[in-house]
Amino acid sequence: MSQIFNRISRMLTNKLMNWGMRRATKAATQPAKTAPKDARAPVSSQQAQRQKAQREAAKRARQAAQITRRIGK
Numbered sequence: 001m002s003q004i005f006n007r008i009s010r011m012l013t014n015k016l017m018n019w020g021m022r023r024a025t026k027a028a029t030q031p032a033k034t035a036p037k038d039a040r041a042p043v044s045s046q047q048a049q050r051q052k053a054q055r056e057a058a059k060r061a062r063q064a065a066q067i068t069r070r071i072g073k
Helices: 002-029 045-072
Strands: none
Touching: 002 045
């Protein structure tokens, strides 16, 4: 009986941890919701390059988190 309870609790804990990790990763990589895109100032080429690099780094972070979750299963 104890083994069944341990197994179910471990599965539930893993599901909750994965859910939390996904949610935290998405929240950390999403841009802040400060103003609508129309209200923002024009972006210079350097800023555009920096933003693109940040988006790519966020994408790599999401992929790394996903791989880490898969390895943990």
